[in-house]
Amino acid sequence: MKYTLMMVAAFTAAACVSPEAHRQVVGAKNALQAQNAALVESQKTLSAENERLRGENRDLSGRAADAAWIADQKRRIEGLLAKYGAGTPSAQSGVELVQTREGYAFRVAGGVLFSPGQNALSEQGRRTLGELASQLSGRKVRIEGHTDDQPIQRSQWKTNLRLSVERSMAVADFLTDTANMPAENVSVAGYSQYRPAVEGNDDAARQKNRRVEILMLDT
Secondary structure (H helix, E strand, C coil): CHHHHHHHHHHHHHHCCCHHHHHHHHHHHHHHHHHHHHHHHHHHHHHHHHHHHHHHHHHHHHHHHHHHHHHHHHHHHHHHHHHHCCCCCCCCCCEEEEEECCEEEEEEEHHHHECCCCCCECHHHHHHHHHHHHHCCCCCEEEEEECCCCCCCCCCCCCHHHHHHHHHHHHHHHHHHHCCCCHHHEEEEECCCCCCCCCCCCHHHHHHHCEEEEEECCC
């Protein structure tokens, strides 16, 4: 019994830790916890910085691609202006490349494409559109029909607005059905006499205002 009491006393003495030693253990533990928390915050900061850098890299890559696309479009427009710009020696009769408020457009005289009051393409009109289609490959376009300000007297279309829409539809059908432009790249609009190319109501002004414009939406 005496031996047993001595063993218990020895074990109890060994198990006891001084207050100073206890404070050191707690301090070390707290220091480790603080260090771990700091590492977690540092990891969050590094992750955020990496994401920011990745975003900047994507932005720079996008800008480089945009710049290359813009440069390519500029070269294509310069080539078109050299061929179809007003006053150029090789300009196609009745076709002019013009800059509108929405972009560049091929302006085709109505007399080149249609007989008066009609929406059926003439043979000359089909040839003209066939040549222009090669310049429109891969582009998105809007076909815009325009008339002069004279009311329709003898025509099945009854109004200039309907005639302008029908003519733009005829051009769109040719480009998609005959020239094989993707239908999703072609849209139509009809403006009647309300967007004249030139002001005036004499014969010369009216002749210029009767037209179809093929607006290139991606220039």
